[in-house]
Amino acid sequence: MSSVLDGKVIDEKEFNSALARGFAVLEAFDSEHVEMTLSQVAARTGLSPATARRCLYTLSILGYVRQQGRLFTLGARVLTLxxxxxxxxxxxxxxxxxxxxxxxxxxxxxxxxxxxxxxxxxxxxxxxxxxxxxxxxxxxxxxxxxxxxxxxxxxxxxxxxxxxxxxxxxxxxxxxxxxxxxxxxxxxxxxxxxxxxxxxxxxxxxxxxxxxxxxxxxxxxxxxxxxxxxxxxxxxxxxxxxxxxxxxxxxxxxxxxxxxxxxxxxxxxxxxxxx
Structure with a gap:
């Protein structure tokens, strides 16, 4: 089964939605959104709070996101990409x-x-x-x-x-x-x-x-x-x-x-x- 995402036809059986959500969270941070709460990340990505929380947790374990209290920021490991x-x-x-x-x-x-x-x-x-x-x-x-x-x-x-x-x-x-x-x-x-x-x-x-x-x-x-x-x-x-x-x-x-x-x-x- 296929669908269209951003003008591209994708094979839903091959497409890794979890990976896509993770990148969406990383791309949500920019010069105007250097620090964000969980609810802000969810709002900017269109993800549910529960999904955004899992993405942020995984990215923080890997070093791509840092958490200080309720605020999340990009981690230095993003530079390796x-x-x-x-x-x-x-x-x-x-x-x-x-x-x-x-x-x-x-x-x-x-x-x-x-x-x-x-x-x-x-x-x-x-x-x-x-x-x-x-x-x-x-x-x-x-x-x-x-x-x-x-x-x-x-x-x-x-x-x-x-x-x-x-x-x-x-x-x-x-x-x-x-x-x-x-x-x-x-x-x-x-x-x-x-x-x-x-x-x-x-x-x-x-x-x-x-x-x-x-x-x-x-x-x-x-x-x-x-x-x-x-x-x-x-x-x-x-x-x-x-x-x-x-x-x-x-x-x-x-x-x-x-x-x-x-x-x-x-x-x-x-x-x-x-x-």
């Missing part, structure tokens, strides 16, 4: 040199991200920003509709992924500049696909201006996106395109070339848009 991933995927070797080149040239910040359902997940990031509040970091996820990275990845995603994403409209307004309606977003995705780049100004947060282009694997699939971002108070969309697009596209080509030489990197680090 990300560190193993970073070592096996060789992200530092393949992605950071291009990001550092962009930052050395323009200052500000640069990132590489992949599409994770309706979110973008940052795989690599480097920054020299000091004037604005830093919001990007490895492992951070943001709504795809409010970022240049998300829009360009959705623009190159297959129709099934696009339609599933558009069906979630209206989208959450992060600022008064965020595109929230389906028709406007659909047009932005068409424009991004036609132009080969996407720009977002003050859409995720005020003060953030970003330009992104896709990164392709050896088979021509857009498996990631790379961006250059800065302070919107001094950068317009025109400035980003005129000053940064050429080097950003070259960085994308350089990464794409490495991916064609080392296809295992796609399997371990990058998820094709639409897969």
């Amino acid at each position: 990300s560190s193993s991933y970073m070592r096996s995927s060789q992200i530092d070797e393949f992605l950071l040199p291009e990001l550092r080149l962009l930052v050395d040239t323009f200052g500000d910040a640069a990132s590489v991200a992949v599409l994770d359902d309706n979110m973008v997940l940052y795989l690599a990031h480097t920054s020299r920003q000091s004037a604005v509040r830093p919001i990007a970091a490895i492992g951070v996820r943001y709504p795809a509709h409010a970022t240049s990275l998300g829009k360009i990845l959705l623009a190159y995603a297959d129709s099934t992924v696009q339609n599933r994403f558009l069906a979630t409209a209206p989208f959450k307004a992060m600022t008064d500049r965020t595109v929230t309606d389906q028709p406007t977003m659909l047009q932005e995705l068409k424009d991004a696909r036609r132009l080969g780049y996407s720009v977002a100004i003050d859409e995720l947060d005020y003060g953030i201006a970003s330009l992104a282009v896709p990164v392709f694997d050896g088979e021509g699939r857009a498996v990631a996106a790379i961006n250059s971002s800065g302070y919107s108070g001094r950068l317009s969309a025109e400035d980003l395109i005129e000053d940064r697009l050429s080097l950003l596209l070259q960085s994308s080509r350089n990464i794409s070339s490495k991916l064609s030489q080392y296809p295992v990197l796609v399997k371990t680090a990058l998820t094709p848009a639409g897969r």
Whole structure:
């Protein structure tokens, strides 16, 4: 028997629900929910209090969660999951040199991200920003509709992924500049696909201006996106395109070339848009 979860068809006989619930509990913790009670964890995950309690107990025994009184926090052992991933995927070797080149040239910040359902997940990031509040970091996820990275990845995603994403409209307004309606977003995705780049100004947060282009694997699939971002108070969309697009596209080509030489990197680090 099969069912659909987050747009994916799953074999219920093979799917480990307990493991899935455990990861849901781990992912419930973030910068705004550093400490939570049992009832808060249950509310954020949609689990029953009894199920959430068993998950928290198991995770605490394994060292992934710590308990202090009624409050739970992530344990340091969570870092072993990300560190193993970073070592096996060789992200530092393949992605950071291009990001550092962009930052050395323009200052500000640069990132590489992949599409994770309706979110973008940052795989690599480097920054020299000091004037604005830093919001990007490895492992951070943001709504795809409010970022240049998300829009360009959705623009190159297959129709099934696009339609599933558009069906979630209206989208959450992060600022008064965020595109929230389906028709406007659909047009932005068409424009991004036609132009080969996407720009977002003050859409995720005020003060953030970003330009992104896709990164392709050896088979021509857009498996990631790379961006250059800065302070919107001094950068317009025109400035980003005129000053940064050429080097950003070259960085994308350089990464794409490495991916064609080392296809295992796609399997371990990058998820094709639409897969």
